[in-house]
Amino acid sequence: MHYCGDFRTTYEKDIEILQTPTVRIGVAACLAFLVVFPFLVKGEYLWVGLQILIAVIGAVGLNILTGYTGQISLGQGAFFGVGAYTTAYMTTKLGLSFWVGVPAAGLVTAAAGMVFGIPSLRLKGLYLAIATLASQFILEWVFLRWEPVTGGSFGIVVPRPSIGGYVFDTDRSFYYLVLAITVVMVLFAVNLVRTRTGRAFMAIRDHYISAEIMGINLFRYRILSFGISSFYAGVAGALLGHSLKYVTSEQFNLGLSVSYLAMIIIGGLGSILGAIYGAIFMILLPKVLTVLTTKLTMMIPGAAGLAIAMEQGVFGLIIIFFLIFEPDGLAHRWKMIKAYWKLYPFSY
């Protein structure tokens, strides 16, 4: 839907990402907020912001694979792990810098994702979901058992990155580094889905036989989609490792894969904005639940164990409620709200 007066007279105007002044101001305001955010809050809240930025990278990557290409992946958590271990190994045992480690983490994870994506040539839907579930368990096992590289059950201690003597050792400086990477990755994804490649992904999602008839090489684009999505996961995992300063195998279990799938479903499949909303929602949710449960335990002593057990349950319930009552996700709901106000009060 376009505003009235929104005429596009040249091709350059037509391919702009931010079409109207309102949108431009909105995005600029969001970016400005993200830049001043570390000065507004501190400690725990800054940490949450950092986690959200990292989650945005991972969720956008998964949405390229699952939302745009229609390939269900239950292995995103393990691919996070591949990225985290790659950068951890390179920066600690090989002595390379962060600036080599993170891109390398992305590339290694992309390669791993392409290998595990090979079954997608023959499999789809449920079968592919199960194949990626298997890759999750196999990778988790490798993390735990390949001790010379992964450090086994002890894990690896990872340093914070540095550039020319400046060390990003505070959460605030690291936040800006992650923010820059996140903006670049999101921008790349926004542009990717508007190119031939992105349209090929969507064609495969909507009807893969028709896509093949129209000259889209299914194998190449499916593998490419796995590769790009895993690259995002690898970078996000690497940043996660550097932010926690510690990498172990338990961080990258099936639960992580599930929460990323939940992010893109709650946010909205096949929408970059949806992935961002979903990431914000899913990172904030456990924090809010923790605050609520601590309040609850203060009122009712002895309920601590119960409250911790119920946190996972509430998380599950929210997934169920969203799927039943809001199956198109937050991005769709936001669009509906905007459409309502755009036409208000003459909605017909």
Added chain:
Amino acid sequence: MSTQYFLQLLISGLVVGSIYSAVALGFVIIYKATRVVNFAQGELLMVGAYVCYAFLVQMHVPFWAALCLTIGFGIVLALLIERLILRPMIGEPIISIIMVTIGLSLVLRSIVAAVWGTDILVYEPKLFPQETINIGGVPVSLEFVWCFVLSILLLGLFSAFFKFSKAGVAMRATAFNQQAAQSMGISVKFIFGLSWVISAVISGIGGVLIGNINGINTSLYHFGLKVFPATILGGLDSILGAALGGFIIGILENLSDGFFKSYFDLSGVKEVAPYVILVVILMIKPYGLFGTKEIERV
């Protein structure tokens, strides 16, 4: 690897495999009738085991009554799940259905952890005799034998149910073609409910059996994740395949574990072997041993 060690692995594989078969059977029944991929199958087993524990140990009900009450509880739970969670999801894409059952599994797990805690609980009194007998020179605990025999009985019972009873035939008809079944006067809603009930009951009984042998804790749901190798091996919509697949996966995981332990000194292969097998099967024969091949037309 000595023969005795091999036999021991084989037997423990058979016993674990019999539980896998029961859970896989439950999974396939739901998938065949309703096309729902149930990621909460292991949680149904866990809930069954804990509910039976509650009746048997906490309320001191005799075993046969506890078992009946557990089955009753399973029926109510299955009907509630089907009606409240899966019925609104009919016609949704497969990813939503997968996610909703994952959400369900988280809810069931947290309820169990909240009510019974996370420690290992042991059934008291033991249902099966504790003696061991000799099979081919290998000492085998009698409870293993009982567990094996009972699950074979369970599998036989449900095979007969699908083959001969009216409801079983109706379920097969619904799986084959919902519209045709409905126009013949079969209530598809009833069949959906029934398949969830049967599945929950089978898994629950599996949980009770495993609870009698090993005791129960909150990691019991791992049995549910082994369902995927078993059912993919047997074919996703084949009941015979699920039963066989469960046994094969159980045996293979124990044998490979023993093999790698004794020759390569590599422990923990058990956890990953079923999934490696799963990937191999998906690569060479994605519809399994007995599954129906899907044919797509434009």
